[in-house]
Amino acid sequence: MTAKVIALCVLNVAVALLLSPLYEGIMRKLRATVHSRKGPPVIQPYLDLLKLLGKEDLRTTRGVIYDAAPALALGSVLLLAMFVPMGESPPLGFAGDLIVLVYVALMAPVAMMLAGFASASPYAYVGGSREMMMIFTMEPVLVVALVVGAVKAGTLGVGGIVDWQLTSGPSPSMVVAGAAFLLGLQAQAGKLPFDIAEADQEIMGGPLVEQSGPRLALFRWAMLARQLVFAFLFVEVFIPWPHTGFFPLDLGLAMAKALAVLVLVALVDVVNPRLRIDQGMSYFLRVGLISFVALAFAVVGT
Amino acid sequence: MAIANSTAARVRELFGERLGSRVQTSVDPRANTLRIQIDKASVREGTEILANEMNARFMVTVGTDRRPLTGGYEVTHVFSVDADQLYVLLVCSLAPGDEQICSITPIVPGASWAERELFDAVGVKSEGHPDPRRLMLADDWPEGVYPLRRDFPYNHRPPPTEGVRPRLLDPPPGASVVPLGPFFPVLEEPAYFRLFVEGETIVGCEYRGFYAHRGIEKLGDSALTYNEIPYVAERICGICGFIHSTCYCQAVENAAEIEVPPRARYIRSLMLELERIHSHLLWLGIAGHILGFDTVLMQTWRMREPVMWLCEEISGNRKTYGMNTIGGVRRDFPEPLSSKLLDTLVGVEKEAVAVRDAIVGDTTLHARTKDVGILTNEWARKMCVVGPSARGSGIPIDARIDHPYAAYNEIPARIAVQQTGDNWARVLVRVEELVESIRLVREVVSAMPGGPICAEIEDEIPPDRIGISVVEAPRGEAIHVVITGGDNRPYRWRVRAPSYANLQAAPAMVTKDSIADVPITVGSLDPCFSCTERFELVDVRSNRIVVYSQEELAKMAHRPARPGGTP
Numbered sequence: 001m002t003a004k005v006i007a008l009c010v011l012n013v014a015v016a017l018l019l020s021p022l023y024e025g026i027m028r029k030l031r032a033t034v035h036s037r038k039g040p041p042v043i044q045p046y047l048d049l050l051k052l053l054g055k056e057d058l059r060t061t062r063g064v065i066y067d068a069a070p071a072l073a074l075g076s077v078l079l080l081a082m083f084v085p086m087g088e089s090p091p092l093g094f095a096g097d098l099i100v101l102v103y104v105a106l107m108a109p110v111a112m113m114l115a116g117f118a119s120a121s122p123y124a125y126v127g128g129s130r131e132m133m134m135i136f137t138m139e140p141v142l143v144v145a146l147v148v149g150a151v152k153a154g155t156l157g158v159g160g161i162v163d164w165q166l167t168s169g170p171s172p173s174m175v176v177a178g179a180a181f182l183l184g185l186q187a188q189a190g191k192l193p194f195d196i197a198e199a200d201q202e203i204m205g206g207p208l209v210e211q212s213g214p215r216l217a218l219f220r221w222a223m224l225a226r227q228l229v230f231a232f233l234f235v236e237v238f239i240p241w242p243h244t245g246f247f248p249l250d251l252g253l254a255m256a257k258a259l260a261v262l263v264l265v266a267l268v269d270v271v272n273p274r275l276r277i278d279q280g281m282s283y284f285l286r287v288g289l290i291s292f293v294a295l296a297f298a299v300v301g302t
Numbered sequence: 303m304a305i306a307n308s309t310a311a312r313v314r315e316l317f318g319e320r321l322g323s324r325v326q327t328s329v330d331p332r333a334n335t336l337r338i339q340i341d342k343a344s345v346r347e348g349t350e351i352l353a354n355e356m357n358a359r360f361m362v363t364v365g366t367d368r369r370p371l372t373g374g375y376e377v378t379h380v381f382s383v384d385a386d387q388l389y390v391l392l393v394c395s396l397a398p399g400d401e402q403i404c405s406i407t408p409i410v411p412g413a414s415w416a417e418r419e420l421f422d423a424v425g426v427k428s429e430g431h432p433d434p435r436r437l438m439l440a441d442d443w444p445e446g447v448y449p450l451r452r453d454f455p456y457n458h459r460p461p462p463t464e465g466v467r468p469r470l471l472d473p474p475p476g477a478s479v480v481p482l483g484p485f486f487p488v489l490e491e492p493a494y495f496r497l498f499v500e501g502e503t504i505v506g507c508e509y510r511g512f513y514a515h516r517g518i519e520k521l522g523d524s525a526l527t528y529n530e531i532p533y534v535a536e537r538i539c540g541i542c543g544f545i546h547s548t549c550y551c552q553a554v555e556n557a558a559e560i561e562v563p564p565r566a567r568y569i570r571s572l573m574l575e576l577e578r579i580h581s582h583l584l585w586l587g588i589a590g591h592i593l594g595f596d597t598v599l600m601q602t603w604r605m606r607e608p609v610m611w612l613c614e615e616i617s618g619n620r621k622t623y624g625m626n627t628i629g630g631v632r633r634d635f636p637e638p639l640s641s642k643l644l645d646t647l648v649g650v651e652k653e654a655v656a657v658r659d660a661i662v663g664d665t666t667l668h669a670r671t672k673d674v675g676i677l678t679n680e681w682a683r684k685m686c687v688v689g690p691s692a693r694g695s696g697i698p699i700d701a702r703i704d705h706p707y708a709a710y711n712e713i714p715a716r717i718a719v720q721q722t723g724d725n726w727a728r729v730l731v732r733v734e735e736l737v738e739s740i741r742l743v744r745e746v747v748s749a750m751p752g753g754p755i756c757a758e759i760e761d762e763i764p765p766d767r768i769g770i771s772v773v774e775a776p777r778g779e780a781i782h783v784v785i786t787g788g789d790n791r792p793y794r795w796r797v798r799a800p801s802y803a804n805l806q807a808a809p810a811m812v813t814k815d816s817i818a819d820v821p822i823t824v825g826s827l828d829p830c831f832s833c834t835e836r837f838e839l840v841d842v843r844s845n846r847i848v849v850y851s852q853e854e855l856a857k858m859a860h861r862p863a864r865p866g867g868t869p
Contacts, residue, residue, distance in 0.1 A: 035596065035597055035601070036604050037600060122480055122481065123487075192595075193666055201488050201592045201594065202820075202821050271597060272594075273666050274594035276669075276670065276819065277502070277816075277818060
């Protein structure tokens with residue numbers, strides 16, 4: 001039993017770490033195709049990370065928060081991966097793991113925001129405050145969408161919600177909640193029209209403007225892994241069908257579905273300009289309303 | 303010209319009535335130009351008559367050091383009565399030793415930079431100017447050294463002043479400063495917008511530019527000859543260089559009364575419109591990029607390539623064609639190319655219309671550009687804004703109509719005007735102009751007359767004449783003023799690029815918007831920083847002047863970018 005848990009933990013972390021740059025590479029290729037460009041090779045994100053990891057570690061300032069933020073960001077995302085089902089129940093799952101998941105999911109953006117505030121640059125400061133406003137409006141969408149599943153399944157365990165979905169089939173409230181989650185995914189992945197906190201042309205990368213070399217690599221890797229883990233969470237909780245019970249096949253299916261979701265995210269990214277922070281926030285207030293509608297459905301039992 | 307004549311008569315009459323004997327002379331050297339010489343005390347009154355009663359638009363101030371000729375300085379304010387195709391020059395000669403003149407900025411706010419530059423360059427102070435700080439000289443440039451005076455050699459390097467600080471404004475109480483620059487992150491160019499913000503809302507803004515002056519005007523009156531200047535003028539701008547070489551050549555042609563052959567005029571129009579097409583496509587891409595919409599950037603720049611290739615086939619270069627010379631052009635338009643040109647334009651037009659329709663229908667773009675960066679009609683008039691920025695605010699001015707040049711008398715342009723004055727209006731004006739320019743190229747090619755491409759110039763260019771010329775650049779009206787000199791070069795060559803006028807309006811446009819709107823608002827002016835940076839003489843950072851010989855430049859150009867690569 002413990003051996004299986006450890007093996008699954010290692011596998012989930014490995015998927016999040018090693019597969020995410022490949023998915024990003026595919027998304028970049030797609031972007032290039034829409035741009036009429038040839039684009040870099042699919043493995044480019046691996047090369048970028050390797051190159052950054054080999055560079056000198058330059059810091060604009062000192063301080064515990066600033067020093068620890070990159071490791072905290074990547075570490076929290078890897079921890080998150082262990083609470084997310086990937087072809088099998090989440091390895092660290094327990095009866096109330098949904099609550100832990102929501103908290104752990106928040107750690108990476110908060111680490112980035114804090115690094116922004118700590119890095120003594122006006123652009124990073126503006127980016128950090130935008131990140132904070134985005135977290136405030138994005139996070140309820142995520143939480144409410146997951147709570148819909150919890151209400152329906154009568155459990156606060158992510159594995160339990162997946163099992164309930166598999167046995168009872170699609171329901172209107174879960175479809176609406178899934179739609180809200182999918183709309184939120186675009187912002188969780190930091191893609192247009194919601195890359196407001198980074199906004200290269202306005203604030204030069206926002207919270208990351210003063211990050212370089214290995215520190216930037218860790219932040220980048222954390223963001224890539226995070227978007228993949230969120231894609232897994234979405235496909236496993238909201239569209240877990242078909243489920244064969246044969247683990248390698250289920251894992252492969254989940255990977256394929258996650259890829260499809262990220263391709264969709266990349267397509268939305270490439271055909272949209274960036275919104276302003278107030279416009280982004282009012283958008284998420286509307287999406288939040290959708291998720292509350294789903295919650296209402298769930299409470300009355302549909 | 304009859305309209306211009308009657309307007310000129312009216313201006314003269316008004317001046318006679320109000321100022322009486324204080325008008326020293328008033329002559330019209332050419333049918334479209336009226337030169338009024340007044341005494342120093344009447345400059346403001348004269349400006350009031352022109353700006354308020356004649357509805358004339360301020361264009362540029364030319365300060366000339368005439369001490370070697372008359373003992374004093376001369377200041378010329380150039381105005382345009384747009385509807386009547388008339389230039390009015392308000393000329394004021396200062397007595398020897400006098401270095402002061404009345405500021406006209408309180409009447410015409412758009413003259414602010416021109417008067418600050420007048421002090422920086424020539425050392426004539428404008429009394430009563432509301433903001434008499436230094437404009438374009440480096441912060442460590444010594445006080446009392448004026449580079450455009452005749453006794454200042456073009457290659458002189460004054461020792462820098464130690465311990466000076468930038469002369470910047472203080473933010474209003476309660477506001478903090480968000481710097482966008484001096485390396486402007488949006489366009490990756492040297493420009494400095496200091497935003498005074500409360501939260502994300504902007505309550506004020508200061509623009510500081512001119513970080514990379516090149517001393518081109520000074521070179522024009524001291525180191526270059528008439529026929530060398532077009533090639534330097536073309537290098538004022540990296541996008542619309544042909545505008546500047548055309549404008550300079552026309553100014554000299556005006557001054558010397560040289561008749562340009564019709565074919566040369568048509569070729570100029572052709573190249574000007576091709577330049578407008580690729581410049582507007584470039585701008586559209588950059589505007590998309592500013593909003594994070596890189597698909598627009600990639601697609602418009604791909605569409606732009608065939609136009610660049612056409613330019614290369616006509617002139618030998620994608621950019622900086624080197625085709626203009628005084629009296630005409632140096633390269634003929636190869637007739638066999640016209641069918642290929644028209645074919646290419648069919649493709650460009652199809653894609654341009656597709657892009658226009660896609661942009662007009664994109665609601666997220668509306669959200670980012672409508673009611674953002676508003677330039678009101680009143681403020682645009684006060685700041686003397688030109689080009690698409692003026693037309694987006696309901697001011698129907700266009701140099702191609704107001705002061706026709708090249709072939710625009712025969713083939714007039716239809717201009718697009720929008721009333722709202724926001725970023726969206728400026729987008730619409732430019733996409734309409736893009737399609738219109740394609741039409742103009744077609745008309746020009748099909749109506750192109752035969753004959754010589756350059757006038758025979760036998761006589762020397764007569765000294766001490768003034769020539770004014772405007773060209774509608776993609777960004778607005780560029781103005782060149784040439785006062786001819788005796789030693790085969792201008793006595794004074796004054797350049798005013800369109801961005802110089804438009805950037806002055808930028809601070810008011812971003813106020814009350816949020817920080818996120820600044821890039822697109824500034825971008826919507828299509829500012830060309832290189833156009834405004836023509837003046838300074840010394841690289842202050844490295845503090846040295848490097849002169850490369852032709853051989854060294856050729857060697858650098860042919861050095862492979864990486865070892866082992868092909869040159």
